[in-house]
Amino acid sequence: METITLRLFRGDATGGKMVDYQVKTFPNMVVLDAVHQIQAEQDSSVACRWNCKAAKCGSCSAEIDGKPALMCKTQVHECAGSTITVTPIRTFPLIKDLVTDVSWNYRMAAKIPPLTPRADVAGKPFNMQQIDVDRVQEFRKCIECFLCQNVCHVLREHERTDAFFGPRQMVRIASLEMHPMDNLNRREQLRGEAGVGFCNITKCCTEVCPESIHITDNAIIPLKERVVDDYFDPVRKGLVAIGLIKKRKKAPLDSVPNDVTKIMR
Numbered sequence: 001m002e003t004i005t006l007r008l009f010r011g012d013a014t015g016g017k018m019v020d021y022q023v024k025t026f027p028n029m030v031v032l033d034a035v036h037q038i039q040a041e042q043d044s045s046v047a048c049r050w051n052c053k054a055a056k057c058g059s060c061s062a063e064i065d066g067k068p069a070l071m072c073k074t075q076v077h078e079c080a081g082s083t084i085t086v087t088p089i090r091t092f093p094l095i096k097d098l099v100t101d102v103s104w105n106y107r108m109a110a111k112i113p114p115l116t117p118r119a120d121v122a123g124k125p126f127n128m129q130q131i132d133v134d135r136v137q138e139f140r141k142c143i144e145c146f147l148c149q150n151v152c153h154v155l156r157e158h159e160r161t162d163a164f165f166g167p168r169q170m171v172r173i174a175s176l177e178m179h180p181m182d183n184l185n186r187r188e189q190l191r192g193e194a195g196v197g198f199c200n201i202t203k204c205c206t207e208v209c210p211e212s213i214h215i216t217d218n219a220i221i222p223l224k225e226r227v228v229d230d231y232f233d234p235v236r237k238g239l240v241a242i243g244l245i246k247k248r249k250k251a252p253l254d255s256v257p258n259d260v261t262k263i264m265r
């Protein structure tokens with residue numbers, strides 16, 4: 001049995017420091033196991049958030065040796081060296097040790113109107129092509145770990161939480177906009193408060209997604225194209241003006257009832 005050093009951030013919003021703990025490893029041990037071992041045997045005051053230990057709840061996000069990752073999906077033997085550094089994700093306010101306040105993400109999600117089918121199909125079973133199911137299914141794999149939000153420079157370096165909902169919410173909007181039964185137009189929101197224009201397609205978000213969602217290629221770029229089509233494409237505007245193509249049929253955002261409370265997950 002090998003012993004490693006787990007170097008954990010300990011502290012809160014007022015400050016903190018890195019603290020070393022010696023941990024005995026076992027085969028297939030993950031970083032979350034090591035944190036649990038410290039809690040059980042050395043210091044029960046260490047704070048970390050977790051639920052499933054199966055890479056499916058999105059709770060245990062952290063930065064492991066500086067790389068955003070799930071603690072329950074990162075094996076100790078995969079980390080280089082005998083000292084592993086674990087710090088909290090940095091984009092959101094720190095609560096304690098490895099736990100951050102990610103509630104901003106839920107507030108932004110609540111601003112996105114849910115699936116809104118046409119009146120004539122609402123409440124009935126949907127008949128959808130498999131290709132349409134597959135396209136939306138990729139986005140529905142999101143486990144809300146917010147690792148993508150953590151690495152997005154618009155949120156992390158520029159702190160523009162006032163202007164950009166972030167890649168996770170782009171995935172959410174894409175899952176709705178590309179749903180063949182949805183009848184709502186979210187492009188005004190995308191261009192406005194959701195701030196899709198702030199993304200400059202660096203793809204950092206895609207690189208860290210534990211569900212391998214192609215965030216930029218499959219969600220953000222198609223959403224940008226839709227906004228450009230509607231607001232900035234002079235050729236399209238001309239074709240609409242002379243009647244060669246039709247205006248979009250979907251209802252605008254302000255047609256959604258104010259009491260929409262159902263949030264698609």
Ligand code: SF4
Pocket residue numbers: 151152153154166167198199200201202203204205206216220
């Ligand atoms: S591709 Fe866009 S959303 Fe993703 S990290 Fe870069 S700027 Fe942020």
Ligand code: SF4
Pocket residue numbers: 141142143144145146147148149167168171205208209210211212213215
């Ligand atoms: S899109 Fe990927 S990285 Fe972002 S919250 Fe969802 S699962 Fe996590």
Ligand code: FES
Pocket residue numbers: 049050051052053054055056057058059060061070071072073
């Ligand atoms: S504990 Fe659920 S994703 Fe890690």
